[in-house]
Amino acid sequence: MQREGSKKQQNVTIYDVAARAGFSVSTVSRVLNGFEFVRESTRERILEAAGELGYVANLQARSLAGGRSRFVGLLAPGLDSGYVGGISQGVDRSLASAGYGLMLFTTHHHRGQELGYIDTIANGLTAGLLITVPLVPKSYVEALQQQQFPVVLIDQADTSIQSSVVDITNWQGGYTATEHLIQLGHRRIGFITGLMALRSATDRLAGYKMALKDHDIAVDESLIVEGDYMREMGYAAARQLLTAAQRPTAIVASNDFTALGAMEAIHDQGLGIPGDVSIIGFDDIPEARVVHPKLSTVRLPLEQMGRLAVELLLEQIEDPHLQPKHITLSTQLIERQSCAAPRGGRL
Amino acid sequence: MQREGSKKQQNVTIYDVAARAGFSVSTVSRVLNGFEFVRESTRERILEAAGELGYVANLQARSLAGGRSRFVGLLAPGLDSGYVGGISQGVDRSLASAGYGLMLFTTHHHRGQELGYIDTIANGLTAGLLITVPLVPKSYVEALQQQQFPVVLIDQADTSIQSSVVDITNWQGGYTATEHLIQLGHRRIGFITGLMALRSATDRLAGYKMALKDHDIAVDESLIVEGDYMREMGYAAARQLLTAAQRPTAIVASNDFTALGAMEAIHDQGLGIPGDVSIIGFDDIPEARVVHPKLSTVRLPLEQMGRLAVELLLEQIEDPHLQPKHITLSTQLIERQSCAAPRGGRL
DNA sequence: AGGCTTGTTGCAAGCGCTTTCAAAGAGGAA
């Protein structure tokens, strides 16, 4: 078998179309992009030729030559968290209805990669960038901004960065969850944090502390244990909390995964939920609704965040000189069955 | 405020680096790509210059000029199914460890878009393409193949397409699930199908039918109701099954979402699981483990599929002349608590 | 010493497309 096509088959280019239609490439390009100053008959002939040849635009060339990309980049740490899943669904949908494509880039928490990616992506591949990745240095985002490159930060508010942001009231969520427990009569409330490098984690913790203070309950640092948003750590952290001398009667977990892990630990400890220990999570992932008992949680409007972020970004793409906007969405307490008054009422 | 930078700031190009290092662009290019025949000292000088200038490669230009893309495309119907999530996690991870980036494209089930995308993507943007989308016409995939463009189909085996494929034993899964129920003593077993346009759906159904036949149970078409892999349809379908004159004592759902919907319907009907009705799903999504009762299901090695698909694709990228391979992964029955012998034993 | 490798580097031609800028017709106005 002769291999005659070792060199990748020549693609149909704008030149081929021009030749076939009997016009110059410039005219073809005009037809393909806008419709300024082209005679209708010409336009038709060219479109026809393009169709017959099965012409497909080469995006590289187009954007190299200065055309606009019809893709938007979404920079995310990974696909594993459900959190990203929720956001990207919203992003994906609104992007699609606006005629844009989505390019999802995952960084796997490699800091170096994140930076490299950002440059690369911003360097022509996409028309704009949505960032859900933590730890992106301020300077980078600023550099992008300076280049008039549209960027929207999602739930990564760094108040010092002058950039469009969509985020949620993490602080409020932590506060509400804790207060809910307090109003149920709890006094010893444990808290399992998220990955403390993330703003969302520190904010939730801050909300928790404030709620305690507002209700004249001293913050007991031994009741706060650090987690990482993962189920396993949730288990370990809860275990630590439960085996302490004075165990808490309720636990606030910084996300649902953590809460799920904690619930397992509570069960394994021979304790009942919410009889012995109440627990409340964060996120409202699908599992929260089906776990037994159903998990009370603070719902994050992830999909909505994605949608709004896209809106903001698209605006910015239209007009790069627009002032950055900051939208904050509120969280919502979803009461289910994992919280109850502590045994014996108020301790 | 004067807007002096209305034109996007000039990026650092290979020319700038060349000028700064005192070499030609060709040499810079060589250093940046491989290491063939470049003096070590030169190499260092150039790298240094690039670093100082903050040079970032322009991917468009590179791939336009014939360089290799370091991205792989994943074409998926959408992000909502969990199914895609599982696969893309596997894809993402192995890609990352191979030094490739992932570009995720969603088609939203718009047939037209799928085709347009494929061309566009194959047209230089990526080094290869993974397809999890159904309904991609044979001719398209073949055209890609002919151009030596690396493609791997995931769980979309169309035996008539000469292409690399990673799929799973959907048929076997349907068979096993059904047989499990039969061995428990069930005779009237309902089946809720998936989206029948998909190969996976028809295969699962075929497995179900065959299991019945092999055990001398007549296939009762009234026990088979069409679903679409969504929870809502699962609910409706189960409802239809349960309100029929002779309701089944067990139900096989074509995926876990459907099963979850069905479980809800069963409960709403005042029936118990598995007391009155046994149910078994497909996929083993995270919810299956936490729902009450825990859902027995046929586990799909989604992540592994993703991994293997990447392996196959990377091989093909290395050597486009490679013969297509076909890998089939097996499904696994996960027994949990949603299946039991029918009341009164064998009917 | 002259010729031939071998190792390095530069030149220049594109990749496919967009986008000025100028040219060529077509129609009026003078």
Add this chain to the structure above:
DNA sequence: TTCCTCTTTGAAAGCGCTTGCAACAAGCCT
């Protein structure tokens, strides 16, 4: 009829990069 304007089209210059080919220096052989 000639000049001017407006519309439509083409020529050509890149965008930033890779790469085949030529050029050159140094080192080796005969």
